[in-house]
Amino acid sequence: MIICYYWPPAGGPGVQRWLKFVKYLRDFDIEPVVYVPENPHYPIEDSSLEKEIPNGIEIIKTPIFEPYGFAKLFSKESTRQISSGIIKPEGKQSFLQKLMLFVRGNLFIPDARKWWVKPSIKFLASYLDKNPVDIIITTGPPHSLHLIGLALKVQKDLSWLADFRDPWTTIGYQKKLKLTDWATKKNANLEFEVLNKADHILVTSPTTQSDFEKTTSTPISCITNGFDDEIVPETSLDTAFTLAHIGSLLEDRNPEILWEVLQELVTELPHFSKDLKIELTGRVGASVVDSIKEKGLETNLSLPGYVNHTEALQKQHSAQLLLLIEIDSQETEAIIPGKLFEYLASRRPILAIGPKHSDIASILKKSESGIYFNYQQKQGLKKHIKFNYELFKNTGISSTSGNVDAYSRKNLTRDLARLIHSI
Known part of the structure; x- marks a missing residue:
């Protein structure tokens, strides 16, 4: 079971990694089941990616409470930027933007999708009783999804692979979220718990692997992102x-x-x-x-x-x-x-x-x-x-x-x- 937030019609790079893995896993005797939110807030959408979902893949959806939906009532553009991890330099931030960053960093820990964690744990615990799987995989960001894996690991004694498409506490925008000392420590403690309780950690870069190895003895593998052998409509080189x-x-x-x-x-x-x-x-x-x-x-x-x-x-x-x-x-x-x-x-x-x-x-x-x-x-x-x-x-x-x-x-x-x- 793959637990992810970004899934078609989401656009941008966040959706590509696990969409493509799901596309090919059956070729290697693995049947994926995908769990995603029913009503997510995607900063970018690309409906053309929906055609890449293999026929017959089981996709489970449950509702998610998205605070960004309320934030858009105050500033649609600022909400879109912050939800994408796009943060203006300190000197160019309005009061509202500074306030939104403070709220995001200190009340939404580890991120604004935290309210999907408890409902998902409850739903999946029941689902897995009737539909057992061999392994659960969580992929972040949003890193709150790893907390779903953490709970299911304990409750169901399942094997758990935690995939980090980006780092957690060391990612560049983390320092811009106006974190209090308490929030900084809370993020670090959650990251430490995930890294040390998962059965295996998966990362996308050798540097992230090296950084995580300083924190945990959990086995870590690096599988980068990649490209699909896609048929591209015939194009010619630009004359410019x-x-x-x-x-x-x-x-x-x-x-x-x-x-x-x-x-x-x-x-x-x-x-x-x-x-x-x-x-x-x-x-x-x-x-x-x-x-x-x-x-x-x-x-x-x-x-x-x-x-x-x-x-x-x-x-x-x-x-x-x-x-x-x-x-x-x-x-x-x-x-x-x-x-x-x-x-x-x-x-x-x-x-x-x-x-x-x-x-x-x-x-x-x-x-x-x-x-x-x-x-x-x-x-x-x-x-x-x-x-x-x-x-x-x-x-x-x-x-x-x-x-x-x-x-x-x-x-x-x-x-x-x-x-x-x-x-």
Whole structure:
């Protein structure tokens, strides 16, 4: 039984991991049963993902009380941002936003889905009496779902696998929630209990695995996110020198170093300004757009907005270079964005910018799919973009040819199935 919050019609990266695992688990003699909320609050929806749910999969739903529904009465936009983990810098927060953050951080522990925990424990305890399963799997965030697994582990003496798609107490936005000392300690205690009472911990990055191993002796495995072998409608490469980012690019991930480099190349290289296209598909923060405009690159900017999954794949296949941007902080060293793996499948060269130490860099190197720069490597970044522009003008930028099969969803599900059978 897989207990998750994000499920179609939810859009965005949170839904992909377990939707894809469920898609392939039957190939490895595992029958999944999925438990999800009946009336969730999803910041992004993509109904096209519903067609990927395998026929005949049992999906159980119960109602959830969503405080974000009430919060929207006061500020719909602030509610959407906070529920997505998007938090404005301190100086740009209104009084209402500060109040909402304080309430979220100190009253909703570990998160705003906490009111689904007790009803779910009661419902599933009864359900499992009549419909026994071999193992329960909880996936967070929201990390409150792990508390459902914790209770069922004790009550039903079931094997329990806790999957962390992102860290809990060390994730970047945790520090922005205006936590009191009591709330900080409460989160840490809950995380410690989950890590030490689960039968097995599953994570998505080697850095998270290393961090958790300092806290628990529970066995931990790392299975990254991945890509599906999907049929993408035929696309051709853009005729422009396209640097494309697909997915949210908000205020805290504004790569000003990149805009500075592009501004310099516009002044230094003939025709660069005419050829350059900066395509940011998805939600883009106002400060990101402002930074691009300030560098005189407004005419090079394309903002298609949010597109469905198929359109996103097409844009990945047509770009000259794919941009992957991560926040420059220690907390993001363990974050491997899900879009990285779809980028790998497109076989277009990846240009990544992030913190000095990142698991992204090793994946790019291993798969020979791109290059990684930290925020102190401006000259290296500039040289790389200039090199690729010269390729674009002369021979064209070739597709990558490295081995990415290890990151296919089916192969990753094979690894998961072996793990499940071993617990």
